[in-house]
């Protein structure tokens with residue numbers, strides 16, 4: 192029996208990406224104890240150093256990489272100490288080749304990663320620093336998010352020479368939308384396309400918040416296994432979360448090959464602790480990139496994220512101010528008459544404007560007042576009866592009402608979206624706002640349901656050809672700020688109604 196799609200996604204989420212037990216083979220790894228004795232090695236050591244793992248294990252560092260290199264590294268580690276994130280220790284020469292050495296402390300081990308520098312291509316530090324400076328200057332004059340992202344894509348491409356650099360952001364459902372890109376000749380455009388959430392499982396997103404850059408140099412590599420397979424100090428598989436050479440999930444390597452991408456780097460864009468998006472770089476051929484290049488890209492990503500946050504904060508603030516102003520106009524326009532409903536009737540246009548709605552209805556017992564574009568009176572009565580039986584908290588909102596309440600399919604044109612607010616604590620009295628349908632297209636990068644399943648495992652799709660989905664029955668979304676202010680408005684309204692009732696009672700005495 193084939194596994195359900197939910198089970199298959201759960202399988203993806205079980206990919207042990209932090210503990211693969213192996214590294215990418217373009218460099219080698221040594222795990223040392225505090226006395227710099229070698230406790231674990233990657234099994235590709237021979238290719239770089241000419242030693243089999245058995246010859247290296249238990250030896251002092253100097254016996255593996257030579258006295259001079261070991262002395263430099265020991266000195267740097269003693270001076271600076273190792274941190275939990277890899278830092279550049281030194282460039283050392285061993286066995287006739289030069290290596291950039293990164294070090295980090297993890298799982299009681301000193302993890303040293305050696306990357307041969309002969310491989311590295313692209314800009315050096317002399318070119319990289321001015322590019323970051325330029326980027327800082329340019330983005331200060333930019334206030335559109337898309338333009339910010341475009342400038343980042345252009346500069347990352349200049350820094351790395353990748354054939355395709357994309358900046359994409361995740362929506363609430365985790366789908367990625369390509370906002371900007373910069374391409375070399377011969378690379379297809381993905382601009383404006385959407386990538387389904389299942390392309391990047393949850394545990395990978397979590398890791399990418401902590402570890403902000405990852406490089407896959409060759410999507411067709413054979414992993415270099417760690418020997419022994421487990422950390423001898425803990426008896427557990429090594430946590431390689433922060434190792435630059437961490438071997439990546441075979442599922443993802445298949446995805447890259449399906450896409451025609453032989454090398455990739457992605458840089459996390461973290462805004463307020465959340466993975467806002469990624470800068471994703473592709474190359475059709477394998478491509479090495481030095482630690483310095485990756486670090487500069489990581490920093491550029493941080494600068495971009497900071498600007499995105501500022502941009503977002505000021506947009507949000509502006510929006511809240513506007514909604515609040517609209518709310519004040521409603522409250523200020525309420526007349527002071529004895530009948531609460533008549534008072535509300537006097538501010539119908541302001542009510543409409545407050546919720547950026549196309550229609551509004553006030554439902555009080557048998558009385559029904561509508562304004563703008565709304566369903567029929569009978570339909571509204573049915574809708575409020577449904578609302579009443581489906582107990583909701585202080586507010587009910589939907590930007591796709593017919594998915595929750597089938598009868599609404601008859602009036603999606605005027606009421607694809609609904610915001611319903613009970614305005615009495617005892618009676619079924621409601622203020623209803625309706626938003627019209629907003630038909631839109633999603634250009635998927637490959638059909639989202641086009642994934643293949645092999646032995647119950649979801650595999651990456653094989654086609655990334657654009658596929659257009661047209662979405663009906665949805666309205667513009669209700670924003671967090673609108674819902675919050677609607678609640679505030681409700682509090683004010685109930686307060687006013689109560690006050691009025693008390694005045695009436697006083698008069699009656």
Ligand code: BLA
Nearest residue numbers: 203206208386390391395439440443455457471649650651
């Ligand atoms: C990881 N998937 C990733 C990563 C990206 C994507 C960027 C991070 C690794 C990297 O930097 O290359 C996906 N790449 C994309 C997307 C774009 C892109 C969306 O360029 C858009 C432009 N993938 C699948 C399926 C599964 C899956 C079906 O399609 C699960 C069965 C898994 N993707 C998967 C896993 C990882 C991953 C497990 C983590 C890889 C790792 O870090 O070890």
